[in-house]
Amino acid sequence: MATREHRRGANLDAVADRVLDLDSPVYGDERERRVVLEACSFGFTLALYAALAAAVLAGAAGSVGASLGFLLVAVAPSAAAAWYARRRNVDFDLLATRDRRAYVRGQVVALVAVLAWCGTLAFLGLTGRPLLPVGDALAAGASMGGALQGMAVGGVVGAVIGGAWHVASTRRKAARASRTADEPDDDF
């Protein structure tokens, strides 16, 4: 169930509620909902660190635009999550300080990532060349027209096949759902 502590009439809150749709049956019962939200939090945390790493690597490769994009991917969801919690009178920063060691560790990781990113851009600016000289290996141009078309066709075919398999697999799982559990049931 979505929390309703936010001030009524706030349009952004309404948008957030609509995006989440926490009252939807797709979240399952209360235990399943808790597991789904924990799983999403786990994925979000991994994505955050992956985006920071990707921003540093892209900066090192001289791709400033991509590194900025990855940094945005890292920062925007974190800011959105903190905003969502703050609207419901939960402050991430205050909660984080309750575990001093974890708080410091998180701050150090973020600082190292930002300094590394800045360092790659500074190197590019000062020397005129990227820290990691990957050259044109990652750049797509007109000379790669045939390969890109092949990738596009392959992507469409793979998406159709993968999507059909996923739908069929989900239907089989749904048919087994009532019988699937960690232990057998009693039989009276």
Add this chain to the structure above:
Amino acid sequence: MTVTAVVGVRERRREHRTTQAELAAAVGVSRQTIISIERGEHAPSVYLALRIGRALDARVEDLFPLPEGEN
């Protein structure tokens, strides 16, 4: 949630001769959730605990007793 919940809910359910599937259907959750509650892996909300108590003709305090020394 402690092991005490296993004894409370599972024992009462068996005394009531109710299967996990029947209890799950009665209170509106999955059978796996009932298993998790009986194992003490999931602490049900107040409302779910009340529904379980009603389905098993038992008091919530008897199904989910607090461990000794905890208040």
